[in-house]
Amino acid sequence: MLTFDTDRQQIKGILDGKELFVFDMDGTIYLGKIPFVYAVEYITELRKHGKKVLFFTNNASHSPDFYMEKLTSLGFAPSREELCTSGDVTCAFLRRFREGKTVYLLGTPELYDHFISYEIDMVNDRSGHPDGRVPDIVITSFDTTLDYEKLKNACEYIRGGAEYLCTHPDFNCPTETGFIPDSGAIAAAVTASTGVTPLFFGKPSRETAEMICEISGTEKENIAVFGDRMYTDIALGRRNGIESVLVLSGETTETDVEAAEEKDRPDILLRSLEDALTIQFSV
Secondary structure, three states, X not given: OEEOOOOHHHHHHHHHOOXXXXXXXXXXXXXXXXXXXXXXXXXXXXXXXXXXXXEEEOOOOOOHHHHHHHHHHOOOOOOHHHEEEHHHHHXXXXXXXXXXXXXXXXXXXXXXXXXXXXXXXXOEOOOOOEOOOOOOEEEEOOOOOOOHHHHHHHHHXXXXXXXXXXXXXXXXXXXXXXXXXXXXXXXXXXXXXXXXXXXXXXXXXXXXXXXXXXXXOOOHHHEEEEEOOHHHHHHHHHHHOOEEEEEOOOOOOHHHHHHOOHHHOOOEEEOOHHHHHHHHHOO
């Protein structure tokens, strides 16, 4: 594992050789509604130097349009081609490998509308009310509109034999005031009730790594992924042959890194994206 304090030149050589820079959002380039100024500067410099950028969030509770507006308002100047969510990966999987299957979604109205835009056959409405059909698949996600009725429905369908999928495995979502329960926490409740563990999408799944390569036209060895979580962002890199860079501006602490097994540690450890900016573009 390379660090800012001891391996700057080696890190610079690695990052300078990459074509695509994939950024987690919350905890990496901003915190809630507060952008990290150095992250805006770093991404601006990457574009100036001909590098490709992709913003990838596991948080599927909002639509891509929401994230486009948010990133724009925070100063990141994204194009639509530079944005992907775990909801995109999940919907793409359904269209490719579960064509014609019906879905019950435990998720926000925004995520429901995103599924509809992919022409997924839903058995519930935006508020989670079922239409009387029994779904082939149950999908859970980060649902800030979660109520007991939705949770009960999802568990009953899974016990009845529905396949169980989940958009992403994050346990907590960082905010300006602390962490709140995320998709992985909701999935853990469903698993505790049903005994069924879902197939997770988003980071660190193989499907996500393949989609990043596909939409960017970039080979894995030419990609670096930046994030603040070892079990999602860093695992995406370590499990799929992509350079992984952990920043300590979000969920993970240096103590967490020290306690992790070598196979789970990042290739590069930085305090924040300010270190990356300094390493690559300092005068």
